[in-house]
Amino acid sequence: MDATIERKIEFITQSLIDLKESIEEYEKTKEAKQKKQFFTLSKRYCEEAVETTIKLNQILLKKHLKFPKSYVHSFLDLKEYYDFSDINIEEISQVAKFRNELAHDYIDMSPQYSIEHSKRTLKNLKIYLKKIISIL
Secondary structure (H helix, E strand, O other): OOHHHHHHHHHHHHHHHHHHHHHHHHHHOOOHHHHHHHHHHHHHHHHHHHHHHHHHHHHHHHOOOOOOOOHHHHHHHHHHOOOOOOOOHHHHHOHHHHHHHHHHOOOOOOHHHHHHHHHHHHHHHHHHHHHHHHHO
């Protein structure tokens, strides 16, 4: 496996661990200031995990001289070169839309909305990462 790809996978893996921990701490913490800190951390880890996954997708696609037209397509275009028949890559690609919401503040995001979408992102990226590792 290419060293750059390996580093991306390691970073994504650690970001997902950090995301899971920050969500768990957010959910069990009662004190408002700490809760806000864990909420902010969870958004940051989520954004980093998705952003690095998109970069990984772009590296994989570049090997096939394919340049996706959007972050969502960085997931969807992989189907042309890799077998994703056993996972729902369309659903997983939606993490890119949530990443945009986090990065650009498109909506006034409630903590509940953010945490629920972060949990979904965590679940989807774990599935995706496991698949990518098995492919490579």
